[in-house]
Amino acid sequence: MSKLIIQSEKCIACGKCYLNYPQVFDCEDDGIAFVQEDATEQDQKMARSAIFDCPTRAIEEVDHTPSPSQ
Numbered sequence: 001m002s003k004l005i006i007q008s009e010k011c012i013a014c015g016k017c018y019l020n021y022p023q024v025f026d027c028e029d030d031g032i033a034f035v036q037e038d039a040t041e042q043d044q045k046m047a048r049s050a051i052f053d054c055p056t057r058a059i060e061e062v063d064h065t066p067s068p069s070q
């Protein structure tokens with residue numbers, strides 16, 4: 001499993017990600033983007049190209065495998 005994250009310190013509030021994929025990304029009042037908590041894994045997969053569209057590469061895909069319970 002993987003999920004998208006945004007390194008907000010790299011975001012320049014260009015708006016590309018949340019204009020192209022509003023089901024996954026949203027922004028704060030200052031335009032800085034974040035990944036919506038309720039974005040499904042399927043939606044995040046469909047929004048993967050946002051990683052390459054972001055001018056500052058602020059969006060990353062990280063491994064999100066839950067650790068086994070002990």
Ligand code: SF4
Pocket residue numbers: 006010011012013014015016017018031032033053054055056057058059
């Ligand atoms: S595309 Fe990148 S720089 Fe533009 S709003 Fe989204 S995260 Fe920020």
